[in-house]
Amino acid sequence: DIQMTQSPSTLSASVGDRVTITCRASQSISRWLAWYQQKPGRAPKVLIYKASSLQTGVPSRFSGSGSETEFTLTISSLQPDDSATYYCQQYHNYPNTFGQGTMLEIK
Amino acid sequence: EVQLVESGGGLVQPGGSLRLSCAASGFNAGGNYMTWVRQAPGKGLEWVSVLYTTGSAIIADSVKGRFTISRDISKNTLYLQMDSLRVEDTATYYCARSSSGWFDLWGQGTLVTVSS
Numbered sequence: 369d370i371q372m373t374q375s376p377s378t379l380s381a382s383v384g385d386r387v388t389i390t391c392r393a394s395q396s397i398s399r400w401l402a403w404y405q406q407k408p409g410r411a412p413k414v415l416i417y418k419a420s421s422l423q424t425g426v427p428s429r430f431s432g433s434g435s436e437t438e439f440t441l442t443i444s445s446l447q448p449d450d451s452a453t454y455y456c457q458q459y460h461n462y463p464n465t466f467g468q469g470t471m472l473e474i475k
Numbered sequence: 476e477v478q479l480v481e482s483g484g485g486l487v488q489p490g491g492s493l494r495l496s497c498a499a500s501g502f503n504a505g506g507n508y509m510t511w512v513r514q515a516p517g518k519g520l521e522w523v524s525v526l527y528t529t530g531s532a533i534i535a536d537s538v539k540g541r542f543t544i545s546r547d548i549s550k551n552t553l554y555l556q557m558d559s560l561r562v563e564d565t566a567t568y569y570c571a572r573s574s575s576g577w578f579d580l581w582g583q584g585t586l587v588t589v590s591s
Contacts, residue, residue, distance in 0.1 A: 400576060404520075410583075414578060417575075455520055459577055463522050464510075468519050
């Protein structure tokens with residue numbers, strides 16, 4: 369199985385900050401990577417697919433980059449509503465696997 | 476409205492069975508890959524199973540031989556039959572629509588608690 373490792377596990381930042389979360393795959397997954405946002409008690413919501421494609425309706429302050437084994441999710445200007453846990457997911461093969469999550473707190 | 480609604484969760488004893496349902500509306504579930512993902516309390520996301528449009532399926536090793544994914548096309552509903560349940564199967568179970576690999580539509584989740 370492909371292992372997905374996110375860093376950091378927790379992050380605290382202020383409104384307006386630029387925030388970056390990293391996801392590393394244990395082997396090449398090309399660009400078959402998605403990012404999700406999950407708020408407590410809610411289902412995950414896709415933000416980015418195919419490493420850098422913004423899902424319809426997602427604010428443009430979210431962006432993704434990377435390929436092969438290293439990927440990043442960037443929030444260009446942090447907003448209070450961005451407080452959540454973020455997960456990466458590889459869909460290069462089955463079983464699909466997720467990173468362990470990054471909990472983002474707004475200071 | 477395009478949505479997925481799960482049901483069937485609850486409290487069950489170890490070794491017991493449950494069948495989860497995921498009713499799709501606003502789109503044809505049979506024309507999409509449909510997936511179950513679970514999340515143990517306070518933990519991360521774990522992929523469980525996928526049902527292809529052809530009706531064939533792949534299932535995670537952690538539940539292989541115990542869980543079965545299926546669908547009823549006439550009801551536009553996805554199922555997860557869970558047998559020989561273990562304490563470690565306790566989780567919120569989500570169904571999701573797979574759009575070329577990523578999950579673009581999720582249900583609200585249904586909680587399964589395995590405990591004596």
